[in-house]
Amino acid sequence: MAFDPPATGRHVVRGACPHDCPDTCAMLVTVEDGRAVSVRGNPEHPPTHGTLCTKVARYLDRTYSPQRVLHPMKRIGRKGEGRFARISWDEALDTIAARFADVSQRHGPEAILPYSYAGNMGLLQYGSMDRRFFHRLGASLLDRTICASAGKAGWVSVIGAAMGMDVERFAESRLILVWGSNAIASNLHFWTRAQEAKRRGATLVAIDPYRSATAEKCHEHVALMPGTDAALAFGIMHVLIRDGLVDRDYVERYTLGYDALATRAAQWSPARVADTCRIPAAQVERIARAYGTTRPAAIRLNYGMQRHRGGGNAVRAVACLPALVGAWRDPAGGALLSSSGTYPIDGEALERPDLIPGKPRTINMSAIGDALTSLDPPVGAVFVYNSNPVAVAPESRKVAAGFAREDLFVVVHDLFQTDTADFADILLPATSQLEHFDIHHSYGHLYLQANLPSIAPLGEALPNTELFRRLAARMGFTEPCFADSDEAVARAALGRDDPRLAGVGLDVLLRDGFARLAVPARYAPFAQGGFPTRSGRCEFHSEALAAKGGDPLPAVVLPYESPVSNPGLAQRFPLAFISPPSRNFLNSSFANLPAFVAEAGEPSLLVHPDDAAARGIVAGAQVRVFNDRGAFLARAEVTDRARPGVVVAPSVWWRKLAPGGENANAVTSQALTDLGRAATFYDCLVEVATAT
Ligand SMILES: Nc1nc2c(c(=O)[nH]1)N[C@H]1C(S)=C(S)[C@@H](COP(=O)(O)OP(=O)(O)OC[C@H]3O[C@@H](n4cnc5c(=O)[nH]c(N)nc54)[C@H](O)[C@@H]3O)O[C@H]1N2
Ligand SMILES: Nc1nc2c(c(=O)[nH]1)N[C@H]1C(S)=C(S)[C@@H](COP(=O)(O)OP(=O)(O)OC[C@H]3O[C@@H](n4cnc5c(=O)[nH]c(N)nc54)[C@H](O)[C@@H]3O)O[C@H]1N2
Numbered sequence: 001m002a003f004d005p006p007a008t009g010r011h012v013v014r015g016a017c018p019h020d021c022p023d024t025c026a027m028l029v030t031v032e033d034g035r036a037v038s039v040r041g042n043p044e045h046p047p048t049h050g051t052l053c054t055k056v057a058r059y060l061d062r063t064y065s066p067q068r069v070l071h072p073m074k075r076i077g078r079k080g081e082g083r084f085a086r087i088s089w090d091e092a093l094d095t096i097a098a099r100f101a102d103v104s105q106r107h108g109p110e111a112i113l114p115y116s117y118a119g120n121m122g123l124l125q126y127g128s129m130d131r132r133f134f135h136r137l138g139a140s141l142l143d144r145t146i147c148a149s150a151g152k153a154g155w156v157s158v159i160g161a162a163m164g165m166d167v168e169r170f171a172e173s174r175l176i177l178v179w180g181s182n183a184i185a186s187n188l189h190f191w192t193r194a195q196e197a198k199r200r201g202a203t204l205v206a207i208d209p210y211r212s213a214t215a216e217k218c219h220e221h222v223a224l225m226p227g228t229d230a231a232l233a234f235g236i237m238h239v240l241i242r243d244g245l246v247d248r249d250y251v252e253r254y255t256l257g258y259d260a261l262a263t264r265a266a267q268w269s270p271a272r273v274a275d276t277c278r279i280p281a282a283q284v285e286r287i288a289r290a291y292g293t294t295r296p297a298a299i300r301l302n303y304g305m306q307r308h309r310g311g312g313n314a315v316r317a318v319a320c321l322p323a324l325v326g327a328w329r330d331p332a333g334g335a336l337l338s339s340s341g342t343y344p345i346d347g348e349a350l351e352r353p354d355l356i357p358g359k360p361r362t363i364n365m366s367a368i369g370d371a372l373t374s375l376d377p378p379v380g381a382v383f384v385y386n387s388n389p390v391a392v393a394p395e396s397r398k399v400a401a402g403f404a405r406e407d408l409f410v411v412v413h414d415l416f417q418t419d420t421a422d423f424a425d426i427l428l429p430a431t432s433q434l435e436h437f438d439i440h441h442s443y444g445h446l447y448l449q450a451n452l453p454s455i456a457p458l459g460e461a462l463p464n465t466e467l468f469r470r471l472a473a474r475m476g477f478t479e480p481c482f483a484d485s486d487e488a489v490a491r492a493a494l495g496r497d498d499p500r501l502a503g504v505g506l507d508v509l510l511r512d513g514f515a516r517l518a519v520p521a522r523y524a525p526f527a528q529g530g531f532p533t534r535s536g537r538c539e540f541h542s543e544a545l546a547a548k549g550g551d552p553l554p555a556v557v558l559p560y561e562s563p564v565s566n567p568g569l570a571q572r573f574p575l576a577f578i579s580p581p582s583r584n585f586l587n588s589s590f591a592n593l594p595a596f597v598a599e600a601g602e603p604s605l606l607v608h609p610d611d612a613a614a615r616g617i618v619a620g621a622q623v624r625v626f627n628d629r630g631a632f633l634a635r636a637e638v639t640d641r642a643r644p645g646v647v648v649a650p651s652v653w654w655r656k657l658a659p660g661g662e663n664a665n666a667v668t669s670q671a672l673t674d675l676g677r678a679a680t681f682y683d684c685l686v687e688v689a690t691a692t
């Protein structure tokens with residue numbers, strides 16, 4: 001393999017955290033005689049600033065966990081039982097090739113489905129040789145919607161690309177709206193900047209249905225009902241316009257559709273917003289006035305606010321705010337949802353969509369339960385890697401029923417025997433980040449990084465790239481792209497002729513570990529307009545969405561499930577249910593490792609004292625959370641951190657490690673968002689009762 005790790009002596013190897021998090025930290029791995037002995041944050045990498053999160057600081061626990069899958073295995077028990085026997089790589093690859101050929105012959109290659117997400121965000125391990133393989137095979141395409149596609153679609157319709165403020169500039173902001181983000185848990189290195197701003201006198205406002213650890217540390221907390229953010233954004237616009245706080249010069253020069261937007265905002269008086277969001281009207285006034293009068297004002301919006309039916313439009317509405325007040329004029333003003341679109345990565349070179357024969361069907365990963373149980377022609381084989389759908393996908397009853405099908409051939413490639421791996425016919429061992437090469441961009445900062453292997457693969461583990469290289473050979477694919485080395489793939493990914501890549505090639509990354517994109521130090525992408533939209537303006541009015549039959553303007557799209565939008569359902573299931581990430585887990589990653597599970601305690605449910613009293617629920621009681629889709633158990637934490645009418649279950653627990661063998665996704669729904677076809681995890685009504 002290229003980039004062999006040092007086998008003897010003491011070395012410090014530069015790495016990058018691969019996990020699905022905006023921070024993409026730079027790590028320094030100390031190796032002694034081929035064994036990693038410590039992992040720390042690189043102090044020279046500005047976003048990381050020498051600090052790793054509570055999870056990755058203990059990465060050796062994960063890397064050297066006795067739970068690691070170290071050899072290929074085949075199923076010997078019933079489907080889902082999780083009993084396996086060791087086999088050779090040869091037998092594993094031969095079996096997969098034979099079963100794929102068989103499924104393909106009987107139902108066409110479309111009956112084969114890859115299922116992957118961001119368990120590893122490296123450009124190579126996330127999507128390169130694997131995509132080439134499934135493209136060449138003619139497998140069904142996977143619509144990767146489980147996390148961010150609603151927000152992305154909303155943001156891009158207004159701004160033009162997934163770009164925004166430089167996270168490092170938040171330290172200089174005077175007002176920060178932390179909107180749908182529990183940054184202390186899931187965006188720590190932004191939070192460091194926000195705290196610096198706070199020390200310099202900035203005001204911090206959290207907009208979140210519950211008092212998260214982050215909301216607790218902000219000056220003000222707007223505890224709105226889930227899925228009502230667009231109404232709040234329109235309420236802010238309403239006050240800005242009413243009170244003459246709009247930057248007319250910026251709006252005239254650099255935006256499109258102001259008059260129509262203003263007409264819509266006129267319908268959202270603070271009183272109406274208060275009613276929809278169930279917050280005080282005075283709070284809407286106060287936030288709006290602060291936003292319209294403080295310079296520079298910044299918004300860190302995150303994905304928590306877009307896991308609802310109206311998630312795309314909610315982000316769309318918020319994305320309009322900075323242009324209205326001209327906040328983009330300042331490097332410390334504006335907004336950030338994702339920075340990933342700042343990186344001119346050559347996705348086509350990585351994934352080679354030109355290899356796709358014909359027009360295979362597309363399957364939405366957020367509705368995998370339905371896809372596995374009701375599609376015609378059926379899915380005959382599924383290959384899971386970088387993801388744990390049985391734990392993380394909505395409506396687990398259907399997901400598990402789908403994976404349990406006797407006629408479905410299931411391959412899982414992972415480091416651990418996850419809930420999904422229990423259903424595998426063939427289970428394959430994956431390398432950890434310390435054991436393979438990769439390059440990384442980020443969705444929260446502006447640095448490219450290289451991850452060099454610091455130790456040899458444990459057991460017989462293989463990286464995703466090498467696994468699919470070998471499988472391609474086994475299937476007889478002879479296109480030269482299947483022989484590309486990891487280094488060649490990395491060079492191709494960075495091969496675009498783009499000024500932002502000037503002086504930031506692979507050689508620089510290999511030498512220094514990281515490099516900032518060639519953008520100005522005091523980056524202010526839209527200070528003078530220049531939005532990457534079709535019109536070059538900030539598009540309040542989107543011709544592109546209108547052409548697709550959508551609303552040309554942002555709109556308030558209420559949840560599928562809420563007391564207001566579905567009173568009938570709310571009679572039986574009156575509580576809005578959200579299940580945001582636990583600080584100690586990363587989605588379902590780390591949720592099997594004893595140190596992290598011990599810190600997280602046990603599955604819990606935050607319930608407001610009024611809601612608890614109404615149901616006779618006492619603190620510490622085991623409760624059953626249920627609706628028509630399913631039920632799971634949790635320990636009640638009676639606290640006013642949950643607002644009345646909303647219950648909160650920190651997630652994502654492994655089902656098999658949770659009491660009753662179910663987690664929060666037993667109750668979540670497969671319904672999709674207004675834009676981006678995304679999952680609606682936080683659009684969910686439940687009832688709660690003391691477990692008997
Ligand atoms: N420790 C840790 N870090 C993580 C993750 C993890 O699992 N654990 N996951 C990673 C991943 S994949 C992602 S996508 C990000 C997720 O991190 P974020 O993008 O921050 O999204 P969430 O954590 O889902 O939600 C953030 C906050 O939004 C709130 N929220 C829920 N519904 C609404 C709503 O309708 N409106 C508003 N305004 N707020 C709402 C939630 O209560 C939560 O506190 O974090 C990444 N980082
Ligand atoms: N109820 C509820 N459900 C949610 C969410 C929520 O907030 N609430 N959040 C949603 C969100 S935002 C997301 S992004 C999804 C995330 O869901 P997933 O993408 O499934 O993320 P993880 O649960 O972390 O699972 C990733 C798996 O990839 C494996 N892995 C890591 N590195 C590699 C590698 O190099 N190769 C291979 N083959 N495997 C590797 C890990 O061991 C892990 O088992 O979950 C969603 N589900």
Ligand SMILES: [Mo]
Binds near residue numbers: 020146147
């Ligand atoms: Mo995510």
